[in-house]
Amino acid sequence: MAGSILAEIEARGHEQVVFFNYPEVGLRAIISIHNTVLGPALGGCRMRLYPTEAAAIEDVMRLSEGMTYKSALAGLPLGGGKACIIADPKMTTGREALFKKFGECLNNVMGRYITAEDMGTSVADMMYVKQTSTHVVGTDPKLGGAGDPSPWTAKGVFFAMQAASERVFGSGRSLRGKRVSVQGIGNVGMHLVEHLAHEGAIVTVCDTQQSAVDEAVKKFGVTASTIENIYEAPCDIFAPCAIGQTINKITLPRLKAKIIAGAANNQLSDPSIYSLIAEQGVLYCPDFAINSGGVICVCAEATGRGTDTAWIQSKVDAIYDTTGRVLDESKRRGKFTEAVAVELAKEIIQAAKSRKDS
Numbered sequence: 111m112a113g114s115i116l117a118e119i120e121a122r123g124h125e126q127v128v129f130f131n132y133p134e135v136g137l138r139a140i141i142s143i144h145n146t147v148l149g150p151a152l153g154g155c156r157m158r159l160y161p162t163e164a165a166a167i168e169d170v171m172r173l174s175e176g177m178t179y180k181s182a183l184a185g186l187p188l189g190g191g192k193a194c195i196i197a198d199p200k201m202t203t204g205r206e207a208l209f210k211k212f213g214e215c216l217n218n219v220m221g222r223y224i225t226a227e228d229m230g231t232s233v234a235d236m237m238y239v240k241q242t243s244t245h246v247v248g249t250d251p252k253l254g255g256a257g258d259p260s261p262w263t264a265k266g267v268f269f270a271m272q273a274a275s276e277r278v279f280g281s282g283r284s285l286r287g288k289r290v291s292v293q294g295i296g297n298v299g300m301h302l303v304e305h306l307a308h309e310g311a312i313v314t315v316c317d318t319q320q321s322a323v324d325e326a327v328k329k330f331g332v333t334a335s336t337i338e339n340i341y342e343a344p345c346d347i348f349a350p351c352a353i354g355q356t357i358n359k360i361t362l363p364r365l366k367a368k369i370i371a372g373a374a375n376n377q378l379s380d381p382s383i384y385s386l387i388a389e390q391g392v393l394y395c396p397d398f399a400i401n402s403g404g405v406i407c408v409c410a411e412a413t414g415r416g417t418d419t420a421w422i423q424s425k426v427d428a429i430y431d432t433t434g435r436v437l438d439e440s441k442r443r444g445k446f447t448e449a450v451a452v453e454l455a456k457e458i459i460q461a462a463k464s465r466k467d468s
């Protein structure tokens with residue numbers, strides 16, 4: 111087993127994958143550090159009951175690699191990392207002891223990995239981590255933390271939509287009159303709907319939570335769709351903002367949109383969908399290139415800028431140009447947008463490495 115994990119690490123180019131086992135507090139955790147050329151590896155800590163240990167390793171390694179590219183493209187002094195705790199995210203008893211121990215695990219990798227809230231973990235959990243480690247961000251804003259990153263993520267996605275729309279429809283940066291379907295109106299989706307409504311876009315929404323749909327209809331006058339019909343709603347831009355892999359061989363042919371741009375991580379089912387998206391004449395904005403508003407926000411905290419909103423705003427503004435660069439380079443290189451975004455990120459890292467080595 112150890113041999114195959116090492117082979118996997120080597121093949122994917124990860125720097126370090128560390129396993130922790132503290133049964134006395136129920137902690138089984140993995141920290142995956144993909145790349146630290148640009149800075150310490152930052153990424154959230156997931157808490158999940160994975161079906162198998164291999165699934166946990168796969169998840170944390172894949173996500174840490176994605177964080178490397180996301181931060182590089184966003185121009186942040188950060189590398190890519192991720193952690194997972196293999197436990198029931200609903201556990202209540204012993205949570206404090208578990209997360210304090212996790213903080214000690216972070217100290218063990220000596221700041222090469224910085225953690226944050228993610229699926230199954232909360233700001234309260236991060237406050238426990240903070241009691242034993244300084245290598246944590248996204249903590250309570252009252253105590254100098256960055257606070258909720260979702261508004262920044264929504265803003266970045268909105269700017270990316272503008273960059274894509276300019277290229278596809280040739281009608282300038284404004285999204286006025288464009289039909290946008292937003293799948294999932296949680297923390298990010300609702301803020302995105304607000305931007306779109308203010309811009310004069312024609313918005314359709316869906317969510318598994320009827321209360322969220324009702325709120326959006328009431329506040330922003332949007333149209334409600336069912337979970338299933340959202341794929342067929344007449345629209346120019348489709349924005350996945352719920353869960354991963356909603357763009358797959360079954361849903362793609364049903365989409366009317368010319369652009370896919372949303373906040374959800376890992377929107378595409380697998381790379382075999384690349385050619386299908388291109389054949390359908392859809393412009394896909396790579397998720398990790400456009401949903402970096404959140405990591406930009408926590409980067410401010412990690413680099414001692416606290417809640418320097420001017421700095422955060424300037425980095426989020428740049429998502430418009432970054433998206434444009436990815437889309438233009440995709441055309442120039444004749445390659446799918448997601449592949450080009452990875453190439454551009456690797457070029458940024460390689461340039462930094464060359465500067466360091468010289």
Ligand SMILES: NC(=O)c1ccc[n+]([C@@H]2O[C@H](COP(=O)([O-])OP(=O)(O)OC[C@H]3O[C@@H](n4cnc5c(N)ncnc54)[C@H](O)[C@@H]3O)[C@@H](O)[C@H]2O)c1
Nearest residue numbers: 259260263294295296297298317318351352373374375404
């Ligand atoms: N919050 C951030 O700053 C941030 C940053 C980067 C990426 N993301 C990603 O963006 C996505 C949204 O993040 P969030 O913070 O808004 O999460 P959230 O949990 O607040 O919102 C997700 C919403 O999607 C809904 N939903 C779930 N399944 C659905 C389905 N099948 N169809 C329609 N709606 C469904 C949920 O009810 C919820 O309202 C996630 O994939 C997240 O990983 C978020």
